[in-house]
Amino acid sequence: MNRFIIRWAINAVALYAAIRLVPGIDPQATGWGAILGLALIFGLVNALISPILKLLTCPLILLTLGLFTLFINTFIFYLAGQIGTWFGIGFQVSGFGAAFLGGLVTSVVSIFLTLIFKDEMKSQSKRRKNTG
Numbered sequence: 782m783n784r785f786i787i788r789w790a791i792n793a794v795a796l797y798a799a800i801r802l803v804p805g806i807d808p809q810a811t812g813w814g815a816i817l818g819l820a821l822i823f824g825l826v827n828a829l830i831s832p833i834l835k836l837l838t839c840p841l842i843l844l845t846l847g848l849f850t851l852f853i854n855t856f857i858f859y860l861a862g863q864i865g866t867w868f869g870i871g872f873q874v875s876g877f878g879a880a881f882l883g884g885l886v887t888s889v890v891s892i893f894l895t896l897i898f899k900d901e902m903k904s905q906s907k908r909r910k911n912t913g
Contacts, residue, residue, distance in 0.1 A: 784902045793820035795890035805879030808872040815870040823861040858884035
């Protein structure tokens, strides 16, 4: 459960950074509650739809040496924002460039924070293996 909360917080900070840094992303709500709700939606979309897209576009990912995953991240970022608008916590993206940069910022911040909190996430799984 601790790993889920850390991953959720990492997604929230990454989305907050993308919304604040990238011009052309207009959030519906700016509070941390909205960001946490959007991070939950982003995590679910990323966990459910991203593997399917990567499986379906595997030849294209191999052909572009992995660069096509940037376009998948762009679509996931855009889709999470659109789904969030149904709940009043999403964001509107003004174009492909803003969605691309938003997905890129979200990915870079998420990778950076995951490296920082790697030990906390790993120690939780080790404790679970030792007790059960």
